[in-house]
Each structure stands twice: as structure tokens, then as C-alpha cells.
Amino acid sequence: MEVINALGRRKTAVARVYLTDGKGNITINKRDLKEYFPVGTLQYVVQQPLALCEVLGQYDIKVNLDGGGLTGQAEALRLGISRALLKVNADFRPKLKSAGFLTRDPREVERKKPGRPKARKRFQFSKR
Secondary structure, eight states: OOOOEEEEEEETEEEEEEEEEESSOOTTTEHHHHHHOOOOHHHHHHHHHHHHOOTTTTTTEEEEEESSSSSHHHHHHHHHHHHHHHOOOOOGGGHHHHHTTTOOOOOOOOOOTTTSSSSOOOOOOOOO
16 A cells, blocks of 8 residues: 545644554654653544544554644644545545544634724723
8 A cells, every 4th residue: 555645724724634553653853752742631532533433453554743832733733634534545535524534624713903902802991
């Protein structure tokens, strides 16, 4: 099997995923998954599409991650892995789609407006 690559994005995080046959190793920026995401919930988020498609130990995944925070990176990686699995086997589509792993979350941070302290917050109004 040749290398299959896919892209996942969330907020400002970008995950470039490279999937090959292997033993189930997930390497993120040349570090192990458990080292990069020490929190168990984020490790779970990353492995959700693999567990759903029952291919948890079959593929080695190499990832370049940058931008955003840890949660955004984990969710970007989940989308990237889901897209890569689709390229491997199109039969996974109904499962991944129903779980919501193929939908790119479009929410971004709203920009700060001039004359305001934040995007929507206003300074306190004083009548006198």
C-alpha cells in the first residue's frame, strides 16, 4: 500500500495526515501520540475514527500538526484521519458520516472590532 495523505482543519489548526500499513503507531511532529496529547480525552478524540471503523492496530499514521490549541489540533487530526480512511476504503463513509467525523467545523474566532474591547463587548455606557 502506498502512502495516503489527507488534510484536516479546525479553528486555526492544520493536520497533514500520512497513512501507511503498519502496527498502529501514531506519530505527531516526530513525537508519540501519548507524549503529544498527554490528556486521555484528546487521545480518545484522535482514535475515534479508527475505533469506529475497527482498524485500530492496522495503520501507521504520521502527522504534521501546527497552529491552534490542543483541542483544535486533536479535532483537526480526527478529521484528517477520517478523510484518509475514506481514501483507503469508501465503505467506511456511512459510519464516519453518521458519527459526524467528515464534517469540517466552520466556527472561527470572530475578529475584534475597532472602538470595542472585544469582538462584541462594548465599553460601559455612562449617561452623565
